[in-house]
Amino acid sequence: MQVSEYELKSRLKRHDIADLLQFPQEGFGAKTCFHFEGVDLSYRELRRSSRALGAGLMSRGLKHQERVTTLLPNCLEIWQLYFATAAARGIFMPLNRDLAPSEIAYMLNHASPRFIFTCSALLPKLEEALAALDYEPTVIMIDEAKPHGRRVDFLEAADVASLPAVDPEDVVIISYTSGSTSNPKAMAFSHRVELDGAKLYEDAWGITSKDKVLIAMSLGWTFGVNPGSFPELRAGGSILLLEKFNPVKVLEAIEKHGITVMKGVPTMYAMMLAHVEETGKEYDLSSLRVALCAGADLPLTLAQKFKQRFGLQLTNFLGMSEVKLVASPRCENDFFAPDGSVGTPPPGMEVRFVDENMQDVPTGQTGEFLVRSVAWMTGYFGDPEKTAACNLGGWYVSGDLGRRDEAGYIYYVGRLREQIIRGGAKIAPAEVEEVLMSRPDIALCAVIGVPDEMYGEAVKAFIVSKDARLDTEALKAYCAERLANFKVPTIFEFVPDLPIGPTGKVQKKLLR
Template identity: 40%
Template sequence: MNDVNTIVGRVDHFAAKDPQKVAVMFGDRSISYAQLADASTRLASLLLERGVTAGERVCLIAGNCPEYLIFYHAVLRCGAALFPINADLTVSEIAYILGHAEPVLVVCDESHRTLLDSALGQTKASVQNAVLETLVLMTQGVDGAARSLPARQPDDLALVIYTSGTTSAPKGVPATDRIELRSAQAFAPVWKVTSADLFVCALPLSFLFGLHTATTVAFAQGASVLLFDRFHPVRVLEGVERHRASVMLGVPTMYAMMLEHVSQTGRRYDLASVRLSASSGAPLAVTTRNALERQLGLRVQDYYAVSECRPIFSFRADSQGDVPAGSVGLMVPGVEVRIIDDSGADVAAGETGSILVRSPTLMEGYFRDDERTACALVNGWFLTGDLGHQDEKGFFYISGRTKDQVISGGQKISATEVENVLLQHPAVAQAAVVGVPDEKYGELLKAVLVLRAGARTDEDALREHCRERLATYKLPRLYSFRNELPTSPAGKVLKRELIGH
């Protein structure tokens, strides 16, 4: 029997309480809580035969589909942990994660088989692998009760999500069942989540925003999830209208694309069922927010969370109109926050500083990375790398980052990683990558370059060079060439001077 304070324990609870209650809707398919519990239990029995036992690690590369969630829960039922991998990463990036995670099994869907084979070809270890669709078919006729599955415990490692850092190597952010459910339970009273809600999930399940906020938060309260294989503004808007969804989650780019669609076509949608619309990953432009309310009737509010600790700041579902423009809301109950200056002293209300947080949902440390854990966690406080301030009424605002990252379309991108790739080009002597404001994507990557003496190249050649070495979302959109980069007396590149040039 799984503890009710575990992810699958919550699913089992609602499967027993209301077996026919819909857990996931996907196209014309509906999967009840009872079916989700049964399918994941049968798949867990099969995974046990492949060595997926308590404490093991399993990687998954797949697009959004119900089988993704079934597989995740099956891994948990084995007592193991899931390591989702973003399919948009390059072969070398995926190979790094496989080497770092050392999984007992790697699974992909049919469409990513070639990608996985290429990544496995770059790893030194021999890793057992399988195709998701094949595994699911093999569970037909399997009796999940025939094998004894380990009882899931709250402190078992459930999930490790790799997030971009300020260096080329991504960091693995671990979470136990206890942390996942604490986070879900922190969202529930703030957003007034109930079993009557229908969450929209067009976010990738390989990201915490999709796999946790849009699904686990829903499952923890017995709510339903309207899942899409990918984001498309027309399909999502039609789905919300048809199924009367109540909770919509997205990054600013998604909302901007919805707005662009209705602005260009003049089409109108009945979205009156949506009681809560939340945006995260990057600030939502005030002009976009106002246009969404005017043209779609959506009052979209920012909230703030980081993979290492979530949620931190949020609006309240019953007082959305009270949030000032540009604010990410109030501190979530249970969270402690400090805003400090360069000397480490707390700043006064209204003054900008570095944001430090601690809460019951804070990770214990990065997976197999003591060095970066020591840099990020200081005396129990997590250094978010973000700058912000609190006004006199307690509302928080995010104004920038101390870390050298760009957030484009909700994706965090290491500027250092992109710069290192540009510097591999024989014509490039110096490179600086910055984020420039963009209405649709939040920020666009801009590369500012100094060429070697006598060398020549152009934007097309540099784009091709980067395309061979970086994931698509990490490619610079803008290029600028200069004779020299502005630097401080200490020799540090002054990137703020490059944004507007």
């Protein structure tokens, strides 16, 4: 696929994932790569153990481009299995531990992994999913064997010398989309794309070997792997991995370990802020040079409150899993971006905004993102029709809405399929949600379109309130002061909570 004339700097030798571990070793193989629950794993040891495990997978029958799945909480074994699968020319397929059994079954039936690695805590969920499969994978426990199982030592017959050379264009990982609007799609990425994508993030954020990043997102989600961890691995940095997100543990870890980079979704930062405001406890976050945020809309009020409390701006960037980094504030500009902006496209990334006829819209006008990237996915695994549908002459058709201002800064508006059309007027739910979330008595909200006989669609808002006295008329009046009349919700529904998916996004398909 043709892209703009741009060569990524400092490419690794053979452009395969195995080199990702070999590269930092040249300077400091003994350096800690991962720290997890009191255990340090060096670059050298991760490379040694993963190559041995890769040879073991091959000795147990793993063939070229067969899938290896993990259903695990965050742990070092996930990383060892990823690099092992890559070294064996297989395809790694991590699943989010928070998925429902039916969702797990859908993904397993779709990709048919040969091996599934899990643990005793998640085995009941996996067994429920296995009952719905139309094939029989091999299940391996990383902590204890089932009574009717048998112990297998994957290193017993491992012959590292048998590991084959890797084709950089081979698929190395499959990541499923969140499925917030439909069934999840399986994004397939090659060795080259994963490494080129990591380089985009590394350059934008100025990641170096001196950085220590904290990762509390699930490694079963693409955000946790790349961009979560790969930029630091490329640069030879260190990664503090938490088993799961907890605001207190995150704040304590930043202070104790001198974390320099944090990555998370807005909900994580909101929970950190809420903990400090509720308890009054102070934490020293002065080591953080950047707090990166993506994965969902960042309310302006949250960004403002976070900066007031911690003296640190939340750096909101836009990544699209299929094409990696689309836009970000950059380290050389002190991570500056106007309020509401996700920054500018990095070198090697081209962005257009088009109307429904795929014609470019004027600067400042909202249109659909078209993206041309040096790090585009191989395709949707097992779905050539959807792969072809998202490719318009070398441009990725995103299904996302946004705009560009006169200075070149990008603004994300929302999903095209979530756009509400009321009497011919187009409404971005995120704009209405931003207004509602500016009220201190609203904990969470979601806005969707519902059928309306007169106007086609009506604007409906689901509200999780902090105040039982909050009523519909007060909310309508509040919105009417801040929005055009046609954007004001006509229907409000107060709910105790909203369905949140494994990636932290509201599952709006469950609200319709």
